[in-house]
Amino acid sequence: MSRALLGLVSLALAVLVTKASGAHELSSGTLSLEERQPGVFAMRWAPPATPLAGAVAVRPQFPEHCQVLPGVVDCGTRGLSGRLAFEGLSDTNYRVLGRIAWHGGRERSFVATGDAPSIELHGGLATGGMAATLRTAWEYLALGVEHILLGVDHLAFVIGLLLLVRRGRRLFVTITAFTVAHSVTLAAAVLDRVRLPPRPVEATIALSILLLAVECARPRESLSRRFPWLVAFAFGLLHGFGFAGALSEIGLPPHRTALALATFNVGVELGQIAVVAGALLGTKWALRRVPALVRGKLALVYALGALAAFWTLERL
16 A cells, blocks of 8 residues: 555544544534414423533524513414524534424424524414414415525526527426426325435436436437426426425424415425526527527536536435
8 A cells, every 4th residue: 555545544534533533522402392372382491511611501592572481482473483593502513403393283393503503483373363374375485485596406407498498388388397297296295195205306306407408418309309398297296395395394384284385386486487587588688798608508508417417426
């Protein structure tokens, strides 16, 4: 074994030993919230141990409208909705394991860490009249828009469809087929009619983007070019399970499940429409000023394929 290789092996072992010794320093706290009456939660809080002298004690910070009493959190008619943060958790190797149980059987588990010391809670109360209904609709609509705009892999697939079809009636039919397909599997998965393990789903979503990029790069006519709506529908069924994974982590209000599911899906579609419209208008504006950009399509296809290949390997 050469000295260089021996040095690399030694360095790798040193890193592994360091990480192994540091792993025991992780300290966990627990937070349990159980709704006893509308908007009122029984709380059990056990902070992570802070053995270092002068370390800031970790403690939960509830939304401003919530009143914290010994063992009780009263959020009134607005319910437990908003940001739940943990003071003193940022930039530490501590974590907080949390569980929230609402009336009607809805539950949510979460893990807050030094890198992500807060979570967003949505849904409010299960009852509360028209105001609560409208608040639920708005919250899940915004969540749908946020999810599609931050879901880079889903956006990459939509961009791939634009590169494959470009414009016109075929593009409208193709995007509609993708929308219908992921709406079906989103509803089926969230309502627990169909279950698929999340990790294979995420890996296959990445693979679907790679396959779409390959089809875009092919100069000859293919099934995907003749029937793009069929490809969009087939892969859309898969992407719906990806949307469902995000929505399942958030949870659905038990008495407004249909409303939350519908408005989340509408939010996804609004965000998708905004991306498609922005891409078409931006491309048209750019080509008017720099006509030579039309030759950059293939480079964009290869960039999309390279990114999808990386995601596929990473997720596998």
